[in-house]
Amino acid sequence: MGWYVPVMALAALGLALVGATYAIGLLVTVQRRPLVTPPFLAGGLPREHAVSRFHVRWYVVTLLFLAFDMEMVFMYPWAVVVAEVGVEAVVEMFTFLAVLLAGVVYVWREGGLRWT
Amino acid sequence: MAEPAPMWTVLVLPIVLGGLALFAASLNGVLTAVASGRRATLAEWAEPLRASARLLVRQRRTTFRADVVLRRVGIAGIVVAALLASVPTPLGGVAVADLPVGVVWFNAMEILLWALVWLTGWGGNSAFSLVGGYRFLAQALAYELPLMFALTAPPLAADSLRVGAIVQAQQDVWFALWMPLAFLVYLIGIVGVAFWGPLSPPAAADVAGGVTAELSGADRLVFLAGRYLMLAAGAAFAVPLFLGGGQGPLLPAWLWSLLKMAAVLAVLVWLRRFSLVRAERLMSWGWLVLLPVVLLQVLVVGVVVLLRG
Amino acid sequence: MDLISALRRAAFTRPNLLLVVAPGATGPRLAMERFTREHGWSLADTAADADALVEIGELDEPLTAVAEVLWRQLPRPAVRLSLGDEVGVGEALARLPERLRSWRPTDEPSEEWPEPPMADRAPDRDGLRLDVLRVPLGPVLPYWPAGLRLVVDMQGDVVQFAEVELLGVTGRTRPYWTGETRSAARRLDAAARLLGVAGWTAMSTRCQILRDRLLAGGTGTFVATEVDRLARRVRRSPLLGAMLRGLAPLPGLGDAHERLSNWLAEVARASTADEAGPPVAELLNVLPDVVFGAELSVVRLIVASLDLDIAEITEPSHGGISHG
Numbered sequence: 001m002g003w004y005v006p007v008m009a010l011a012a013l014g015l016a017l018v019g020a021t022y023a024i025g026l027l028v029t030v031q032r033r034p035l036v037t038p039p040f041l042a043g044g045l046p047r048e049h050a051v052s053r054f055h056v057r058w059y060v061v062t063l064l065f066l067a068f069d070m071e072m073v074f075m076y077p078w079a080v081v082v083a084e085v086g087v088e089a090v091v092e093m094f095t096f097l098a099v100l101l102a103g104v105v106y107v108w109r110e111g112g113l114r115w116t
Numbered sequence: 117m118a119e120p121a122p123m124w125t126v127l128v129l130p131i132v133l134g135g136l137a138l139f140a141a142s143l144n145g146v147l148t149a150v151a152s153g154r155r156a157t158l159a160e161w162a163e164p165l166r167a168s169a170r171l172l173v174r175q176r177r178t179t180f181r182a183d184v185v186l187r188r189v190g191i192a193g194i195v196v197a198a199l200l201a202s203v204p205t206p207l208g209g210v211a212v213a214d215l216p217v218g219v220v221w222f223n224a225m226e227i228l229l230w231a232l233v234w235l236t237g238w239g240g241n242s243a244f245s246l247v248g249g250y251r252f253l254a255q256a257l258a259y260e261l262p263l264m265f266a267l268t269a270p271p272l273a274a275d276s277l278r279v280g281a282i283v284q285a286q287q288d289v290w291f292a293l294w295m296p297l298a299f300l301v302y303l304i305g306i307v308g309v310a311f312w313g314p315l316s317p318p319a320a321a322d323v324a325g326g327v328t329a330e331l332s333g334a335d336r337l338v339f340l341a342g343r344y345l346m347l348a349a350g351a352a353f354a355v356p357l358f359l360g361g362g363q364g365p366l367l368p369a370w371l372w373s374l375l376k377m378a379a380v381l382a383v384l385v386w387l388r389r390f391s392l393v394r395a396e397r398l399m400s401w402g403w404l405v406l407l408p409v410v411l412l413q414v415l416v417v418g419v420v421v422l423l424r425g
Numbered sequence: 426m427d428l429i430s431a432l433r434r435a436a437f438t439r440p441n442l443l444l445v446v447a448p449g450a451t452g453p454r455l456a457m458e459r460f461t462r463e464h465g466w467s468l469a470d471t472a473a474d475a476d477a478l479v480e481i482g483e484l485d486e487p488l489t490a491v492a493e494v495l496w497r498q499l500p501r502p503a504v505r506l507s508l509g510d511e512v513g514v515g516e517a518l519a520r521l522p523e524r525l526r527s528w529r530p531t532d533e534p535s536e537e538w539p540e541p542p543m544a545d546r547a548p549d550r551d552g553l554r555l556d557v558l559r560v561p562l563g564p565v566l567p568y569w570p571a572g573l574r575l576v577v578d579m580q581g582d583v584v585q586f587a588e589v590e591l592l593g594v595t596g597r598t599r600p601y602w603t604g605e606t607r608s609a610a611r612r613l614d615a616a617a618r619l620l621g622v623a624g625w626t627a628m629s630t631r632c633q634i635l636r637d638r639l640l641a642g643g644t645g646t647f648v649a650t651e652v653d654r655l656a657r658r659v660r661r662s663p664l665l666g667a668m669l670r671g672l673a674p675l676p677g678l679g680d681a682h683e684r685l686s687n688w689l690a691e692v693a694r695a696s697t698a699d700e701a702g703p704p705v706a707e708l709l710n711v712l713p714d715v716v717f718g719a720e721l722s723v724v725r726l727i728v729a730s731l732d733l734d735i736a737e738i739t740e741p742s743h744g745g746i747s748h749g
Contacts, residue, residue, distance in 0.1 A: 055581030
């Protein structure tokens with residue numbers, strides 16, 4: 001656990017540096033009160049709030065990503081036991097990866113990687 | 117290597133990483149100046165300092181009905197994430213903490229930007245910054261997996277996730293030399309994480325600066341500094357991972373580390389001279405080219421590890 | 426306190442400018458771009474990063490309204506100035522840093538803005554009902570044609586509907602790009618914009634430098650060789666090719682990539698007069714259809730690849746042209 005003392009200290013220092021930047025800004029700025037304005041719209045005004053349900057046309061890819069992302073959980077521990085376990089570690093992992101890659105090929109053929 | 121480094125390293129890290137980030141910003145300014153037909157004078161090298169003064173003096177700005185909390189978290193978070201990502205990065209032989217899972221730690225900190233950049237884009241309640249935030253996510257889906265697999269290649273060869281052990285494993289030959297594809301994919305991934313150069317559509321001019329569209333004053337300064345810090349953190353981590361850490365003749369190890377970090381960073385900054393990559397193209401290239409290539413690289417490394425016994 | 430005043434002095438040696446340009450006021454716009462490039466200033470991408478709002482040419486009522494909206498979006502200190510022609514550009518800009526330094530806060534009342542509703546839903550092209558945002562593209566965007574506003578409905582970043590509005594065209598609007606030298610310079614200007622939207626800023630700046638050299642009466646052969654080299658690099662760039670190939674193919678004009686290559690090739694051959702493109706009104710007519718279903722970044726590239734000069738619209742547009 002001793003490792004995490006310097007890590008927490010660094011996180012605190014990082015936040016302090018950000019805070020100091022804002023403090024210096026407050027000290028030297030010519031106008032302390034922030035400007036509140038409608039968003040920049042090329043010279044127009046918004047007709048509705050921008051925060052909305054955004055149409056992510058790449059949602060198919062997110063599923064594919066999740067499959068691989070789960071695989072990454074095994075990948076790191078696997079990396080440090082390959083020398084110990086031997087050939088079967090490499091064969092098993094890459095058989096698994098080949099199955100996932102088949103998924104990539106399928107999504108590609110279905111046009112999931114293109115969206116316009 | 118076994119005991120934690122002294123606490124002063126916590127103070128040194130922001131100075132070194134900040135210095136590298138400033139170097140990146142200066143180099144960027146000088147490249148712009150030269151491209152515009154101006155001379156690379158001292159004033160051009162100092163331009164980021166002047167630009168920072170400008171942002172500090174200017175009024176801050178929030179948009180109408182902005183999500184102030186989320187926006188703040190996004191803006192400030194990138195600086196902190198970049199600093200924390202560098203915890204396992206050794207300068208010479210000394211890191212803030214040579215964590216037993218240092219590589220995974222870097223991965224975890226770097227991936228925080230998915231949330232932080234998106235939050236900055238979403239929090240502004242502005243159509244252009246919203247589009248910028250989502251562009252980041254679309255790009256991340258393409259580069260992140262290749263980046264993560266590239267990150268596993270050095271630990272596989274070194275038989276350890278500890279960055280110190282990875283450096284030691286490169287005593288005879290640098291990993292960049294016999295796993296060049298993993299090195300290359302890693303660099304592409306870092307360019308994506310820092311949405312830099314060809315992968316800068318999240319903050320591009322075509323959407324009025326995207327995630328930066330509504331930022332001014334200290335907010336803009338902190339956000340842009342975070343981006344340069346992240347680019348620097350990625351360049352710095354490449355050195356222990358692929359370039360033998362502080363190994364080199366004559367000069368002290370910490371200086372070798374620093375020189376190599378600056379060199380990698382300069383290459384990344386120089387990439388701004390290319391045009392942008394469209395998100396859709398990146399998606400195809402990431403999944404159909406980068407991913408198979410880096411998996412092949414990991415397979416080769418695995419076979420080498422087996423042959424070595 | 427001395428440190429603070431030194432900081433404030435240094436802060437405004439290189440201001441960022443946001444330009445509101447009237448159609449046809451290309452001369453002062455070019456002078457402005459040249460000044461900023463030579464002095465290391467920048468053109469701002471957005472109001473949030475601008476120190477000065479510069480109105481160029483004679484703004485009609487709608488464009489004045491645009492300037493008014495933007496002026497209230499600029500964080501302080503900010504300066505507003507208007508320039509009629511290229512003669513006064515250098516002088517007016519040279520005074521800008523001092524004007525910013527001497528800016529003092531006034532008790533501006535905090536603005537009241539009308540509260541817009543949340544986004545509503547509309548059917549999309551795949552038959553889903555999705556949130557839709559109405560977003561005006563232009564008239565003030567980086568590398569955007571002066572006087573054009575393309576109002577789009579976006580679902581995510583896909584454009585589902587577009588409508589053209591023209592601003593700033595008056596009875597006194599005259600096109601700038603006339604005569605042989607200027608026609609060649611126009612090609613470089615268009616290339617600079619398209620390359621700028623594509624994010625190839627170094628190459629975009631190169632086009633601007635050569636454009637200004639042509640207009641300043643630079644020797645044709647030198648510029649032609651330079652452009653020839655540039656054209657080859659543009660043609661061979663795989664990244665740019667992946668970005669522009671196949672975009673908005675038009676009969677006789679080719680796709681965006683071919684249009685860009687042709688512009689540069691024309692300048693390199695020093696023969697631009699032979700064929701004028703289709704009139705701008707015709708291009709504006711097809712624009713809503715061409716951008717339908719395209720991603721926002723693609724819409725930006727398409728508009729830049731058409732080299733629209735709104736000043737060439739012969740009759741002043743009252744209420745604008747509209748298309749569904």
